[in-house]
Amino acid sequence: MTDTMTGQPKRSRAQRLVVGIPYAWLLVFFLVPFLIVLKISLSQPAVAQPPYTPLIELSAGWRGVTGFLTGLSFGNYTLIGSDPLYLLSLVKSVEIAAFSTLLLLAIGYPIAYGIARTPRRIQTALMTLVMLPFWTAFLIRIYAWMNILQRDGPLNQLLTALHIVNAPPIWLAADTAVYIGIVYSYLPFMVLPLYATLEKLDESLLEAAANLGCRRWKAFWLVTLPLSAPGVLAGALLCFIPAVGEFVIPDLLGGSQAPMIGQTIWTEFFGNKDWPAAAAVAVALVCLLVTPIIVFQHQAMRAAERD
Amino acid sequence: MRKVSAFNLAAILIGVAFLYLPIAVLVIYSFNASRLVAVWGGWSTRWYAELAGDAPLIDSALISIRVALVAATASTILGTLAAVALVRFGRFRGRLVFASMIYAPLVMPEVITGLSMLLLFVAVSADRGFWTVAIAHTTMAMCFVAVIVAARLVDFDMNLEEAAMDLGAPPLRTFLTVTLPLILPAIAAAWMLAFALSLDDLVIASFTTGPGATTLPIRIYSEVRLGVKPEMNAVCSIMVGGVGLAVIAASLLTKLSAARGAPARSP
Amino acid sequence: MQTVRSKRGFAPWADASARPLLRIEGLSKRFGGVAAVDQLSLDIYQGEFFALLGPSGCGKTTLLRLIAGFERLDGGCILLDGIDLAVVPPYRRPVNMMFQNYALFPHLNVEANVAFGLKQEGLPRAEIAQRVADMLAMVKLDRFGRRKPHELSGGERQRVALARSLVKRPRVLLLDEPLAALDKKLRDATRFELMDLQRRLGLTFVIVTHDQSEAMIVADRIGVMDRGRLMQIAPPAEIYERPNSRWVADFVGDVNVFEGRVGTDSTSIEGTSGRFRVATKIDAEPDATVWLAVRPEKIRIAHDAPPLELENSFAGTIADIGYLGDLTIYKLRIADGSIVTAAIANSGQEATRTLGWDDRVWLSFPPEAAIALTR
Numbered sequence: 001m002t003d004t005m006t007g008q009p010k011r012s013r014a015q016r017l018v019v020g021i022p023y024a025w026l027l028v029f030f031l032v033p034f035l036i037v038l039k040i041s042l043s044q045p046a047v048a049q050p051p052y053t054p055l056i057e058l059s060a061g062w063r064g065v066t067g068f069l070t071g072l073s074f075g076n077y078t079l080i081g082s083d084p085l086y087l088l089s090l091v092k093s094v095e096i097a098a099f100s101t102l103l104l105l106a107i108g109y110p111i112a113y114g115i116a117r118t119p120r121r122i123q124t125a126l127m128t129l130v131m132l133p134f135w136t137a138f139l140i141r142i143y144a145w146m147n148i149l150q151r152d153g154p155l156n157q158l159l160t161a162l163h164i165v166n167a168p169p170i171w172l173a174a175d176t177a178v179y180i181g182i183v184y185s186y187l188p189f190m191v192l193p194l195y196a197t198l199e200k201l202d203e204s205l206l207e208a209a210a211n212l213g214c215r216r217w218k219a220f221w222l223v224t225l226p227l228s229a230p231g232v233l234a235g236a237l238l239c240f241i242p243a244v245g246e247f248v249i250p251d252l253l254g255g256s257q258a259p260m261i262g263q264t265i266w267t268e269f270f271g272n273k274d275w276p277a278a279a280a281v282a283v284a285l286v287c288l289l290v291t292p293i294i295v296f297q298h299q300a301m302r303a304a305e306r307d
Numbered sequence: 308m309r310k311v312s313a314f315n316l317a318a319i320l321i322g323v324a325f326l327y328l329p330i331a332v333l334v335i336y337s338f339n340a341s342r343l344v345a346v347w348g349g350w351s352t353r354w355y356a357e358l359a360g361d362a363p364l365i366d367s368a369l370i371s372i373r374v375a376l377v378a379a380t381a382s383t384i385l386g387t388l389a390a391v392a393l394v395r396f397g398r399f400r401g402r403l404v405f406a407s408m409i410y411a412p413l414v415m416p417e418v419i420t421g422l423s424m425l426l427l428f429v430a431v432s433a434d435r436g437f438w439t440v441a442i443a444h445t446t447m448a449m450c451f452v453a454v455i456v457a458a459r460l461v462d463f464d465m466n467l468e469e470a471a472m473d474l475g476a477p478p479l480r481t482f483l484t485v486t487l488p489l490i491l492p493a494i495a496a497a498w499m500l501a502f503a504l505s506l507d508d509l510v511i512a513s514f515t516t517g518p519g520a521t522t523l524p525i526r527i528y529s530e531v532r533l534g535v536k537p538e539m540n541a542v543c544s545i546m547v548g549g550v551g552l553a554v555i556a557a558s559l560l561t562k563l564s565a566a567r568g569a570p571a572r573s574p
Numbered sequence: 575m576q577t578v579r580s581k582r583g584f585a586p587w588a589d590a591s592a593r594p595l596l597r598i599e600g601l602s603k604r605f606g607g608v609a610a611v612d613q614l615s616l617d618i619y620q621g622e623f624f625a626l627l628g629p630s631g632c633g634k635t636t637l638l639r640l641i642a643g644f645e646r647l648d649g650g651c652i653l654l655d656g657i658d659l660a661v662v663p664p665y666r667r668p669v670n671m672m673f674q675n676y677a678l679f680p681h682l683n684v685e686a687n688v689a690f691g692l693k694q695e696g697l698p699r700a701e702i703a704q705r706v707a708d709m710l711a712m713v714k715l716d717r718f719g720r721r722k723p724h725e726l727s728g729g730e731r732q733r734v735a736l737a738r739s740l741v742k743r744p745r746v747l748l749l750d751e752p753l754a755a756l757d758k759k760l761r762d763a764t765r766f767e768l769m770d771l772q773r774r775l776g777l778t779f780v781i782v783t784h785d786q787s788e789a790m791i792v793a794d795r796i797g798v799m800d801r802g803r804l805m806q807i808a809p810p811a812e813i814y815e816r817p818n819s820r821w822v823a824d825f826v827g828d829v830n831v832f833e834g835r836v837g838t839d840s841t842s843i844e845g846t847s848g849r850f851r852v853a854t855k856i857d858a859e860p861d862a863t864v865w866l867a868v869r870p871e872k873i874r875i876a877h878d879a880p881p882l883e884l885e886n887s888f889a890g891t892i893a894d895i896g897y898l899g900d901l902t903i904y905k906l907r908i909a910d911g912s913i914v915t916a917a918i919a920n921s922g923q924e925a926t927r928t929l930g931w932d933d934r935v936w937l938s939f940p941p942e943a944a945i946a947l948t949r
Contacts, residue, residue: 014479019396019405022389022449026408029446033423036430111322114315126319128558133326135550137507139524140543143531144329147336150535152343154332187326238414245416247510252532262418262510269422269514279426282419289416297410300454304393304461469644470677472665474742475694481665488681 034286041279042072052275076280086264086281090288093261096175096250097243100182104239105232107183108190112231113224115191116198127195134188142181142252149177149253177253178260182243190235197231198224230303237296241289261285330547337540354541364526364542371506371523374437378444379502385445386452386501387494393453394460412450420447421514428515435517443515444508448501455500459493499557503550584794585809586619593656595620595778596641596746600650603636603802610636612802613650618746623772623779625789628799629825634782637799638748641780642671654745665694670744674751676735678723684710684734685719691742709741712771729760736768740775749781753788765792786826790814798822814869819949823867830873830914831947832866843946846910851885853942865947870917872943875904875929876936887938890914892931904929906937 043052080086115126133141148155149171156168171177201224209219247262254260259267261281268278337355341348358364389409396402412420424443428435463486471481487494509524516522523542531539586592594617603611610633618624626634639645641652643664652659659667670691678687685706692702710716713733723731732752739747752768753761769792772779783789789796790810798805798813805825806818817823820831834845838860842851850866858864880887890906893913904916914937929935 015396018388019392019399022385022392022453023401023405023408025385025446025449026389026405029424029427029442030408030412030420033420033427036426037419037423040426107322107325110314110318114319114322117312117315118319128554129323130326132551132554133330135503135554136330136547137524137543139507139509139527140333140546141329143527143535143539143543144333146531146535147540148329148332184325184329187322191322241414242416245418247416247418248528252528262416265418265422275426278422282422285416286419293411293414296414297407300410300413301406304457464675464677466673466675466677467679469642469664470671470673470738471679471690472644472663473642473669473671474691474738475665476690477663477665480694485679 037279037282039072040276041076041283042074043276043279044071044073044075045274045276051273076276077284079277080280080284086284089259089261089264090284092258093244093246094288096178096182096260097240097246100179100186100243101236101240103179103183104186104190105236108187108194108235109232111187112191112194112198115195116201123199127192130191131188138185139248141185142249145177145181145184146172146252149180172253173255175254178250181249181253182246185249186239186243189238193234193238194228194231197228197234201227230299233299234296234303237292237299241292241296244289245285333540334544334547337537337544339537339540342537354537355545357538358541358545361538363521364523367521367523367526370437370520374441374444374512374520374522375502375505377441378448378505379498381441381445382448382501383452383494383498386449386497387456389449389453390456390460394457409450409453412447413454417447417508417510418514421511424511425514435515436520439515439517440512440520440522443511444501444505447508447511448504451504452494452497452501455497456490456493459490463490499553584621586622587617587795592619594618595622595655596780597653598637598641598650599653601637601640601647601652602649603633603640603645604648605636609802611640611647614802614804615650616797616804616807618778618780620778621776623769623781623792623794625793625796626780626782626799627786627789627796627826628784630784631801632799633802634799635750636802638671638750638780638782641746642669642748643667668745669748670739670742670746671748672735672739672750672752674754676723676731678731678734678738680723683720683722684715684726687723687734688738688741691738695742705741709737712740713737713767728755729764732756732764736771740771740777743775744777746778746780749779751782751784753783753785761788768792790826796826798825800825816945817867817947820865820867820947823945823947828870828915828917830868830870832868834864834866836860836862836864836946847908847912848888850944851941852944852946853940856946856948858946858948862948866944867947868939868944870903870915871901871919872939873914873916874938875906875916875918876938877928877933878936880936880938884938885941886944887936890935890937892929892933892935895929895931906935908937 040052046052111130115123115130118126147153150156151168151170151172153171155171156165159165160168171180205223205227206219209223210216214222244260245262245265246260247266250260250263251266265278265281265285268274268281338350338352339348340351340353389405392399393402393406393409421443424439424446425435428439433439467485467489468481471485472478476484507524508522509528512522513525513528516525527539527542530536596616596618598614598616598618601611601614602609612633614633614637626637628634636645640647641659643659643662647660654668659669679690682690688706688709689702692705697705706719707716710719713736715730715733715737718726718730718734723734726734732755736752749768753764756764765788768779768781771777781789781792790813793810795807795809796813797807800821806813806822808816813822813826817826817829823829823831832843832845832847832850834843834850836843836856836858837849840856840858840860841854842849843856843864843866845866852866856864888908890908892904893907894905896903896905899920901917901919904918906914906916908914916937
């Protein structure tokens with residue numbers, strides 16, 4: 001399956017299958033659904049199965065197609081554009097995701113840097129240690145925080161015992177809990193790309209800097225930090241983009257006053273059974289994220305090729 | 308010379324503590340005889356006992372495991388094919404689209420992928436249940452598999468494949484006897500990751516599931532969204548224990564195989 | 575230093591009726607806009623130990639890979655035993671390659687590595703086992719059969735790679751800088767093992783190297799390459815003593831080059847340092863520009879002025895002395911300001927050497943020692 005005969009003009013049948021099968025799968029199960037979401041966002045809700053109209057009736061021939069096309073409208077988009085709830089939700093999501101990403105960078109970078117500087121033998125052990133919680137269910141880890149942050153939970157017990165607070169503060173159903181949840185869950189996603197970049201860093205560059213009279217902190221600022229920029233970018237995007245659309249964390253740990261966009265989509269879909277509106281919000285979210293996603297893809301492909 | 312500075316050590320230790328503390332708390336409270344968190348009622352395994360009798364919960368666990376097995380295996384095969392295509396096939400028509408489709412799901416919020424796949428199933432009037440969840444999980448996981456296997460393939464020494472061909476092995480046999488055995492650890496790791504992702508997933512499963520296919524995370528979620536339940540602590544502790552054991556076993560196995568060396572078989 | 579009994583009288587390239595084993599005609603290979611191999615033609619004969627010598631980037635490894643089949647050629651053809659290899663994929667060519675980094679399969683032990691190629695031929699297990707055992711004995715690795723590559727030293731790994739390629743008895747064995755990763759002593763010893771093996775098995779070897787002393791020692795003929803072209807193909811002595819161009823003269827060993835115009839009798843040149851005479855008639859028109867190449871070891875240094883009838887003598891000042899143990903290199907500045915390099919063997923003790931810095935001395939070389947180059 002290897003292409004050592006460079007520039008081979010004809011691809012063997014086996015090679016075409018190797019590309020074709022995953023390509024077809026992704027086309028059908030990833031790309032096409034997006035087009036369907038787009039179509040649904042232009043539809044109206046209906047009390048029917050499926051709960052939207054218009055449906056494309058191929059049996060009605062050309063008239064079915066034209067009837068379908070005239071049935072589409074941008075009504076959902078005007079709806080979500082006019083109702084401040086949606087805009088607020090979107091803004092809040094970006095806000096929380098951005099701030100969480102900064103927190104993740106602040107916490108994750110020292111950890112990754114620290115591990116990259118340890119002797120090689122224990123680096124793998126340490127990274128396994130850091131990645132291990134990631135293997136336990138995501139839901140479980142968020143639920144674990146529910147335990148801790150409860151009104152009578154161990155955190156408040158500790159704080160009260162140490163007399164740091166007089167009355168147990170309410171952590172849950174507030175933004176702080178959401179931040180804690182996001183930082184906790186996404187930390188491996190920040191540490192891993194950072195570590196991957198930092199451990200490739202050539203120690204001799206820092207030695208050269210020291211040799212030229214650079215002090216430790218300055219060497220870090222002028223050499224290490226710029227060279228770790230790709231890792232920083234990868235980690236930041238890997239955390240920010242999915243965090244914007246987070247559902248589980250704000251749902252279990254956050255309050256209901258100002259939902260994040262993931263919760264809004266969920267509520268529209270499961271709560272109000274308004275599939276077209278949910279689809280429209282989803283399309284809006286994708287439009288918002290399309291630029292960072294493209295940056296991420298470009299970065300990832302460049303990094304893969306550079307190796 | 309690598310010295311571990313005090314700052315580094317502190318950062319690592321605090322980070323690790325932060326990661327494990329909540330789980331530790333969870334496990335401890337699963338043994339709390341009292342139902343209330345505020346009260347420590349002594350050590351007890353009553354919640355574990357109650358679990359054994361909870362048939363729907365055990366059902367969902369089995370369903371989750373079956374879905375995960377199917378999704379992990381299917382996504383590993385698809386993802387490996389995709390990785391080979393990405394890394395070895397040079398520039399082909401549609402490569403950019405292909406690569407974009409592989410990298411996008413890695414960051415796409417799950418509500419979007421879940422919603423879109425559900426709408427696909429509805430549009431084709433597919434019965435939603437076990438297979439739709441499995442398909443959805445496979446799609447999501449194959450991208451992770453592709454990225455992991457591709458990373459390993461990029462590092463792979465092409466001279467080994469050239470040497471095999473030079474000695475008379477045609478391309479397919481070269482791949483099976485030289486490349487595959489050497490990238491197997493990466494493929495195995497990718498399988499485990501896909502398994503964990505599937506077992507773990509709530510959002511996509513919620514969108515794409517149907518009657519009779521309630522996965523464990525869905526059941527846990529419906530129980531806990533109203534508050535903490537000690538039985539759930541027990542379930543979660545079991546899952547954590549299981550995963551911990553699996554990871555330890557896996558790392559021991561890798562150490563053993565590296566030490567003993569694979570058996571002296573000729574391909 | 576070990577020696578291998580030289581192949582007396584082995585020179586099939588001089589025999590017009592001999593057919594080459596490997597014939598390369600007008601071979602070209604481009605990478606992007608650059609020609610790595612440029613219209614190259616070469617004949618290699620059965621039983622020959624051929625060396626491709628050249629600086630980095632000259633295309634010698636590309637040429638090897640084209641013969642092995644890992645690159646597609648853009649022009650020309652490669653014929654082995656008269657069969658055009660262009661349509662034959664690498665796994666069906668009776669050619670084997672020994673890679674620079676050995677490319678041993680890490681997941682297989684030594685025996686399995688060596689047996690790999692034989693298994694692809696579908697031979698019976700007993701025969702494979704026998705041939706593997708014989709080959710391992712030949713490379714002196716008989717007790718290492720069950721070891722894995724990572725448990726071997728660099729020299730041992732190299733021998734496994736050699737055994738793996740040789741066991742298939744290829745028509746041509748290609749070796750890509752096989753000794754580059756070894757330390758000097760091991761390199762010297764392995765060099766002779768290679769020559770010995772090649773002679774005993776009667777195989778045809780094509781070796782790629784950038785180390786000229788290596789090429790000189792092992793090869794029956796050397797092909798000197800530069801930027802995708804073959805500059806000269808000849809046995810080592812001829813390359814050294816009778817290079818066909820200044821480039822070859824300069825690449826293989828040190829050389830002094832004197833530029834001048836051909837004299838009317840076509841056996842002398844007139845240059846800025848005086849008139850020099852050569853032993854054979856120069857193949858150029860009178861008054862044409864030629865270059866006289868003289869190797870450093872052919873130059874004699876004397877304190878006293880030579881007799882008038884001694885040809886090719888001129889004055890100089892010792893500018894630098896480099897002591898190398900077995901010989902001493904002298905850099906001398908001559909009348910026109912250029913530097914001449916002379917190498918004198920240290921046949922006596924240090925105390926008896928009389929040449930020192932800034933000494934004014936007389937240099938000379940015999941006419942037979944110089945060669946006139948027209949390009």
